[in-house]
Amino acid sequence: MNTDAPGIFTGLRGAVGAFNAILLEHAEAIVAGAEQAGLPVILQISQNAVRYHGSLDPFGAACLSMAGAASVPVLVHLDHIEDETLVHQGLALGIRSIMFDAASSAYEENVTRTRAVTERCHAAGCWVEAELGEIGGKDGAHAPGVRTDPAEAAAFVAATGVDSLAVAVGSSHAMAGRDAVLDDDLIGRLAGAVPVPLVLHGSSGVPDDGVRRAVGRGIRKVNVGTRLNQVLTGAVRATLAERESLTDPRRYLSPGRDRMRDEVARLVQLLAGA
Ligand code: G3H
Ligand code: ZN
DSSP states (O other), X not given: OBOOHHHHHTXXXXXXXXXXXXXXXXXXXXXXXXXXXXXXXXXXXXXXXXXXXXXXXXXXXXXXXXXXXXXXXXXXXXXXXXXXXXXXXXXXXXXXXXXXXXXXXXXXXXXXXXXXXXXXXXXXXXXXXXXXXXXXXXXXXXXXXOXXXXXXXXXXXXXXXXSEEEEOSSOOTTOSSSOOOOOHHHHHXXXXXXXXXXXXXXXXXXXXXXXXXXXXXXXXXXXXXXXXXXXXXXXXXXXXXXXXXXXXHHHHHHHHHHHHHHHHXXXXXXXXXX
């Protein structure tokens, strides 16, 4: 069933898993994994994924449709949207949760752009996540040194009116390994200072124990992208290595989709129990 962001966060124990879908197979696996675990999930579409498909619709519409047919609450969310035009397209499609990312802008410009988007989204009944303290690595670089300052984060939320905040606490996007070391003390201080749910990005690079501790300190949404791609690609490689003559994509994508489903189920359970 489709749900809105307040529905996902109200009464949440632990944290909710938010997984990036690039292909329909990701979206199917995310919904199936959540159903397997019997837990809510966030299915997110990044601006980069929209650019890959060439437009938000029809992929976005397919995700909303899958969410609507699910037996557990599924929130379809737009992730790392830097282009205001895409925010408007998402609202027009019926998406009611958007991360607007102006974190690479200077602080004042981040505030101005985020506040304008937030007003527009709130008028449409849409939840807004923003980012402060740019979490590196969207182009593959590992930049774990960046940190969000708690006082600045509280001021940013007050100035923009956002509903949740992505914070830089030691993770980085698109890490191949799982050796990121999070600043647990900073997460606790941010949770004490910021009155909205905190979001961990770049979670694929964080080991399970690190994720558990982060949730224990106050992280409420955990974004996972790279991990599903690793699982999918690994299964496809293994299948094709075993049967080189395969050409029907259903034969080599199915094992990848199954592995992604199982990883989603494992992670949402870990997050709920953390
Ligand atoms: O917004 C998406 C996430 O932060 C994904 O990061 O690909 O490093 O797991 P990841
Ligand atoms: Zn991210």
